[in-house]
Amino acid sequence: MRVLCWSETFWPRIGGVEVLTAQLLQALGARGYEFVVVTPDTEWHTHGDDHYNGAPVHRFPFQSALASQQVERLWQLRTQVAQLKRRFAPDLVHINALGSSAIFQHWTAEAWRVPCLLTVHSTCGDDNLQHDTLLGHTVRSANWVTAVSSAVLAELHRLVPEVRERSSVIHNAVAMPAQSPASLPIDTPRLLCLGRLVSEKGFDLALTALAALRPRFPHLRMTIAGDGVDRGDLEERAARLKLLDIVEFVGWVAPENVPALINSATIVVIPSRREGLPLAGLQAALMARPVVGTRVGGLAELVASEQTGLLVDTEDSAGLAEAITRLLQCGKLAVQMGEAARARAEGCFGWQRCVDAYDALYQQLVKGG
Amino acid sequence: MLGLHSRLRRNEEEVAAKVMDGEAIIINLSNGCYYSMERTGGAIWGMVEAGYSLDEMVEDLLRRYDVARAQAQADVQRLAAELLQEGLVTVADGKLPPPPQQAVTAPPLPYEPPILNAYRDMADLLALDPPVPGFKDIGWKDPTEGG
Numbered sequence: 001m002r003v004l005c006w007s008e009t010f011w012p013r014i015g016g017v018e019v020l021t022a023q024l025l026q027a028l029g030a031r032g033y034e035f036v037v038v039t040p041d042t043e044w045h046t047h048g049d050d051h052y053n054g055a056p057v058h059r060f061p062f063q064s065a066l067a068s069q070q071v072e073r074l075w076q077l078r079t080q081v082a083q084l085k086r087r088f089a090p091d092l093v094h095i096n097a098l099g100s101s102a103i104f105q106h107w108t109a110e111a112w113r114v115p116c117l118l119t120v121h122s123t124c125g126d127d128n129l130q131h132d133t134l135l136g137h138t139v140r141s142a143n144w145v146t147a148v149s150s151a152v153l154a155e156l157h158r159l160v161p162e163v164r165e166r167s168s169v170i171h172n173a174v175a176m177p178a179q180s181p182a183s184l185p186i187d188t189p190r191l192l193c194l195g196r197l198v199s200e201k202g203f204d205l206a207l208t209a210l211a212a213l214r215p216r217f218p219h220l221r222m223t224i225a226g227d228g229v230d231r232g233d234l235e236e237r238a239a240r241l242k243l244l245d246i247v248e249f250v251g252w253v254a255p256e257n258v259p260a261l262i263n264s265a266t267i268v269v270i271p272s273r274r275e276g277l278p279l280a281g282l283q284a285a286l287m288a289r290p291v292v293g294t295r296v297g298g299l300a301e302l303v304a305s306e307q308t309g310l311l312v313d314t315e316d317s318a319g320l321a322e323a324i325t326r327l328l329q330c331g332k333l334a335v336q337m338g339e340a341a342r343a344r345a346e347g348c349f350g351w352q353r354c355v356d357a358y359d360a361l362y363q364q365l366v367k368g369g
Numbered sequence: 370m371l372g373l374h375s376r377l378r379r380n381e382e383e384v385a386a387k388v389m390d391g392e393a394i395i396i397n398l399s400n401g402c403y404y405s406m407e408r409t410g411g412a413i414w415g416m417v418e419a420g421y422s423l424d425e426m427v428e429d430l431l432r433r434y435d436v437a438r439a440q441a442q443a444d445v446q447r448l449a450a451e452l453l454q455e456g457l458v459t460v461a462d463g464k465l466p467p468p469p470q471q472a473v474t475a476p477p478l479p480y481e482p483p484i485l486n487a488y489r490d491m492a493d494l495l496a497l498d499p500p501v502p503g504f505k506d507i508g509w510k511d512p513t514e515g516g
Contacts, residue, residue: 066403067495069396071387078394100494106486107394107405133490134403 001366002034004090008099010039011052014226015196016172016279017097017121019255023175026053027355033362036088038081040101058084062101078104082111090114091366095138097121102138109141115365118142119170120152122276122297129159139163144365148172149277149298170361171301172277173354174286176346177259181288184266184338186331190221191324192265192289194258194280197228202271202294204230204237208317209271209324211241217328222247222269225261262287266334267327273314275299285345290337292323302349308341371449371460373424373442377417378461386457388415395457401492404457409434410483413448417458423449436480448483455487 009015011022025035037052041059050057060081065073081104095102095118109116118138123129129136139145139160145167147153153169191210195201203224210222224234224247231249238247253261262268268284270293277298284291285302291309293299294316305311310326312319327334379386386395393414395404406414409430416426423445430441452458 063495066491069385069398069401071385071394071396074394075387075389100491103403103488103491107392110392110407128490128493130489132487134488134494135490137486137488 001032001092001362002036002088002090003028003362004085004088004093005035005037005055006093006095006102006105007037007039008095008097008101010037010057013042014252014255016276019174019279020172021096022052022255023351024355024358025055027175027351028359028362029053029055031355031359036084036090038084038101040099060101060104062104066100066103078107081105082108085112092117092362094362095119095142098123098135098138100134103134106134106137106141115143115368116141117361117365118145120145120147120156120276121172122148122152122274123155123159129156136160142166144168144361146170146361147276149275149301151297151301152276168361170354170357171349172279172282172298173349173351174279174282175351177283177286179259179263179287181286181338181342182263184289184331184335185264186266186328186334188219188221189217189266189328190223190264192223192225192262192268192284193270194225194253194261194268194283195270195278197224197226197231197234199230200272200274201226202273202314203234205271205315205317205320206269207234207237207241207243207247209269209321210243210247212318212321213324213328214243214246216325220246220328223250223261223265224248225250225253227252258283259287262289265289267292267324269293269320269324270299271314271317271320272296272299277302282345282349285341285349288335288338288342290327290334290341292320292327294320302345304340304344308337308344310337371423371446371453373427373446374422375449376420376422376461377449377452377458378420379418380457380459384457386414386418388418397456399456402455403488403491404455405486405488406483407486408483409444409481410448410485413445413483417452420461430480433478434480435477440480440482444482448485451485455485 007021009017011018035055037055037057039059040062060077065077092114093116145163147156147169150169157164193203193206213220238244262284268289268291270281270291272294275297281291281302291303293303293311294314295311296314303309303311310323312323383399384397388411391411393406393411426445427441
């Protein structure tokens with residue numbers, strides 16, 4: 001089966017969508033699926049076409065063309081995408097994540113008419129799925145919609161009730177890392193925040209919590225891994241809170257190095273304001289780390305509070321500090337929760353289950369089921 | 370008042386548009402809103418650009434598509450009102466040259482009511498999560514690469 005993977009963001013960019021898409025391509029490619037990837041180009045990756053895991057990757061300047069508002073340029077791109085579709089002749093288009101590039105999928109849907117699967121990683125507000133929005137069109141025109149968590153699906157159903165009968169949850173997952181979990185560093189505790197440095201991840205709240213924890217835990221350290229538009233603000237905040245000597249901003253960490261990074265941590269902190277189903281939480285669980293996070297979106301499905309981690313309300317930095325204190329004061333509890341998290345991740349969020357679900361859905365959609 | 374004798378003109382100062390393969394892409398440059406129309410809608414936009422009156426559009430649809438006059442008339446008037454409301458067209462003043470007559474080959478095409486698809490979130494989407502300079506410093510391996 002040939003699948004055109006339309007990914008709003010893709011390797012080598014780092015993030016949950018990118019890692020999931022790349023791993024799916026690899027796993028389904030091994031099952032005989034043939035993929036072509038269509039994705040927007042990036043400022044560092046603009047040289048047109050390359051390959052990932054043997055799949056051709058076509059990077060188009062979608063965003064810059066849309067921002068230019070030049071109809072001729074848009075039309076040229078539309079023609080190129082239509083030609084690519086006719087050449088590859090996919091049996092299915094799988095749109096991974098909502099974004100502006102999907103307008104070119106709409107504009108070329110007639111050029112090669114095949115079923116379309118949309119995977120929604122998060123929704124962002126009540127207005128963005130209206131009938132007169134691109135995201136609304138994308139959801140409504142898909143033959144099937146998968147959400148990465150029950151929370152995302154429930155929000156989708158509330159905003160677009162008509163997709164109720166053609167939608168389902170396929171929980172995010174990550175392949176089991178080759179590296180084994182290391183012992184939790186209890187005596188020299190370290191908190192880890194991992195993800196894009198953007199407001200929705202709430203890492204500012206983690207810094208506030210760290211400032212409150214410092215007097216009680218003088219050996220406590222924090223690593224913030226990732227990058228994004230809010231990095232400068234976070235570094236300023238760390239300086240203002242006099243935390244620069246105990247907080248390390250390490251920038252992006254390649255996915256293959258994430259297990260080792262998590263192994264260096266005692267607790268993974270996910271203080272998000274909004275979440276689909278964070279891969280950082282799954283990766284933490286697979287490395288037997290307890291998560292202290294917020295009761296938001298799919299995070300509340302991933303973390304069984306009081307069993308595999310502790311959840312607090314969003315924006316509650318005092319609650320975060322209190323939860324972290326509980327685990328730092330009782331290393332045994334932290335270890336128990338980490339081990340329970342790993343067992344739960346393997347059982348409920350297993351990688352093979354995720355791959356099997358996409359495999360079955362691809363077959364069902366192409367057969368017209 | 371918009372009547373069947375009215376002609377529309379693209380709002381040239383604020384609107385860019387193109388029709389190809391029967392599909393229209395329209396951009397309102399003043400507010401960043403994108404639109405598209407396929408099939409019948411694309412054909413009607415082409416007729417707007419060619420200076421047809423609404424009446425002439427209806428006649429053309431009747432020649433080309435399998436559709437009743439009442440429906441074609443209602444659809445053309447509805448779409449014209451939407452285009453005006455969106456600021457994509459204005460009512461043309463004065464007399465325009467007669468539109469070119471297109472040869473029609475049988476059989477008539479199946480008819481679908483024209484739909485103006487609006488994408489009002491494009492500006493917001495393009496502003497979302499802009500790239501940061503540090504992105505160029507990273508990279509992770511394709512599993513098929515060695516090392």
